[in-house]
Amino acid sequence: MKRGFTIRQKILLGFFALIFIFGGYGLYNIFILNQNSAIIQNIQKVVDPSFDAIKDFKLLVERSQRLTIGWIYTPQTKEEKDQLKAIQDIEYPKLKENLQNLMKNWSDTSQIAKIDSVFKDFEGFIQLQKKDVMEKILSVQDQEGEMILNMTILVEDRINPQAKNIIGKLDKIEQYKRQEKEKAQNNLLNSSRNLTIQIIVLIVIVIVIGVAVAFTLTANIVQPITYINKVISQLSKGELPEDKRTRFRRDEIGEIASSVDNLIRGLRSTSEFADAIGQGLFRKEFQPLSDKDVLGNALIRMRDNLEKVAEQDSIRNWKAEGVSKFADLLRQYSENLDELADQIISNLVKKLGANQGGLFIVTKEGEEEYLRLAACYAWDKKKYLEQKVYRGDGLTGQAWQEQASIYLTEVPNNYVTITSGLGHTNPRSILIVPLKANEQVFGVVEIASITEIEPYKREFVEQIAESIASTIFTVQNRQETERLLNESRNFAEQMKAQEELLRQNVEALQLAQEEMERNNLLTMERETILQSTHMVFRLSRKFTVNEVNELASNLLYYAPEELIGMNIAEIFSKESVFEEMKITISRNEFWSGITTVKAKGGDEVLVKITAGSLGTGMGNINKYIIFMDNINEIRLLQN
Template sequence: MKDLLIFIAIVFFGLIPFGYAVVRVLYRKTIVFTAALLVFLASMFCAIVAFAVSEFGFNSLYWAIPLCLVFLLSTNFFIKRLIQKPLKDLRNIMEEAATGNLNLRIDAQTLKPAHEIGAIARSFEKLIGSLQKISSFADEIARNNFEIQYNLLSQKDQIGISLLNMRESLVKAQEIEAQRKIKEEQENWINQGIAKFSDILRSHSDNINDLSLHFIRELVDYLKIVQGGIFVIDEENPEDIYYNLQAAVAYNRQKLIEKQFRVGESLIGRCAYEKLPIYMTEVPENYVQVTSGLGEASPRSISLIPAVMEGKVYAVIELVSFHEFPEYHLEFISKIGNNLASTISMVNIHEQTSKLLTESRMQQDELAAQEEELRQNMEELIATQEEMKRKEQELMKIAQQQHDLFPEEV
């Protein structure tokens, strides 16, 4: 019995510390350390049992076998608690994550150990956090929040790079779609305006004054600007052609002013000469003043658009605004300017035709009056001739009577 106690003391106070030190040096921070330590302790226990059997014989198995079973069960309990359970929990979490569920939480006891299982758990937790970050970023993109920032996990973050590329593509697509919608709205605005002013031109195509006034009034209102005017060509004298201010509107009120410019004179004449639009954002001093009840103010931009048809400028449209003209406004004005030129041409032809018809009617009336006068003169002449003939016959009759009464004297 004394030898057994000495052997046990050597095992516990000599071999076990030495074996623990060797195992710790070889398997530090690894799950193998726990397994190796349990195996080492089991070996030492088996050595003690074997020594006891050699000292006391097989009678010692009556207490040794139950003691071994208790030790083995204890070893199994620690192996399950320290190795199998963390692995099982980690496997369950991984399987759950494989289904797409990222709302997971790894137990702190699984994360705490410094061995491989703890390292795997911490790495997997980091992976879950990265996937949650990616998922959150994707959700923000789905909500059209393209301003959210995303920092790549590393230079090899393929999912992050793909998401950033996707966001950039979506931003470009959104910009293109926004530009398309703006362009579509502008085209609709232009088409509606063209239809509206086509009706105006058609409704007032019989008088150039009414046409000019209604056209510029509606144009100022449609563009939401402060002032506008139409200078229409006057070619009554082919050697002295000029553009006369036919109608002007400011703050939606007709301006009763008279201005006229010859070709090449001032900006109006220059626009008519060059047959090209003039757009100014730096308005010369004293060029134009916009007057309201609050006083006078200088405009910010002026647009001059020629109304051209077949190379001939029939009118110049002058528009004044406190804001710069958008590009599509200028495009719209240019299009309706061409329609205006066509209408003015038809109005001029109509007026010339009406003038010729009036002159023709006057000439016909004069000819009819002259014919009536000639007819009356002819009737008077015929009546005079008949009277003279009648008087001649009476004279001849008297002469004959005298001859018959006084033949010797005759």
């Protein structure tokens, strides 16, 4: 028990207490007066100027609206136009600056947000004035016809509604400021009334305290002495007296009685604590009598050591049980990778006492490697269904890349959300452990919890991670082997079918080759006959000669190189016949007719012409072909 006052000091303390009460009340009155002064100052420097500035703002909006409508409908003098510009460029910025300075002392942030909204609306209104009115109506001539009709629509649909909206918002703010002013004045009046009442109450309290102090100081000291005598007698017999929670005065005698009482409580608490330790209840609260309490501190050290040993045993048993359970799971579900992943993550989340979890497995498609969500427990699976986690992407990809565990207690917002019956919340901790075996990562486990994950639980996850990775590797190898075996079987069947198809194709190809050789022979024979009996011209798209046979060169007395590059129209005697032929064969139709062509010496040769298109095959430079039969001798015989 802390040493109190002597009886003499208590008497002096009573009088000093009265002095202190009066002094304290005087300070309190000064505080109230300063508070009232602050209220008055706030009304004068903030509330009233803000109220007046908002009224000025309303008048400014109304003037701006009136001048804008006047700009549209009536001829404006330079002075009136300057007034509108002054509102936009001088008066409004000055008013805004004044209000912003006053807003620094506003206590209601919602009103600040509202006035900021009004600033934004009015600045939009100014932009509307400049862009749609002031820049379009520059003279009296602009106030006619379709322009004035458009401006009327603008006034009705935008200018008047926007101005009305701004004024309406300012009315509400003005009303709030009026109420704020009235409230401040009422607070000032109430404070003055309360001060009067408090003076009366203080007088009554001082009287009561004075009487109580007088009776207290004159009370006898027999009770604590009697108590001390009784307790010491029981302690001498080895008994612990009943704790009646007796209160003692904090004077010399009261201090002795209180120390004895504390000794009794300390002995009783020490006895109960020793019994609890014997029963294995290590969480029982115990407070030593002091830092030098030999018995109490020794019991605490014993309790801590026993508790640490018990906790270590519990952790070892917990880990051993978990390792055994997961070993059974890895053996039991080693046939199907997805089923294995489901069992691992659901049992792991439950074992850790976490809330959510996901198991990612390294998947390879060609040269591309990524993590896919193979299984999850209470996880937002949609987040991962349409995306792949690549090496280094996010926390999961980072753990994969660095092959090291990641433990976070400061989880970014919206990283993952835990859903419960009470709603949605962010996890308190995130544990990401790579599933690594032989320095190769086969997957990643991610655990989310609304509480922190203890170190021994994190060690447990890292301990079983290698076993899980080895099992995943084994299952993947088995599945890959089965897949390759099936592919091998399918490939063998396909090869057998392809061999049969190839044999059939070879036979068909041999038949086709024999037929093609026969056709080529016939074609060569026909070509030889044509070359020996007809003049043959092969032409380009522009009807210039690309190829000519020897018979044509001989009958027309041209050297072959003279005909090559010549436009075929030059040897036609009649241009109309050439044009008719040209139009016909340009439409991919055949043309035939009898006409005369000119030889090199100018002689005309009567010929029968058959012409057509060759098509547009790849690499074919010849577009048209012309066959000419010399019927000049036949005509001579007929004559």
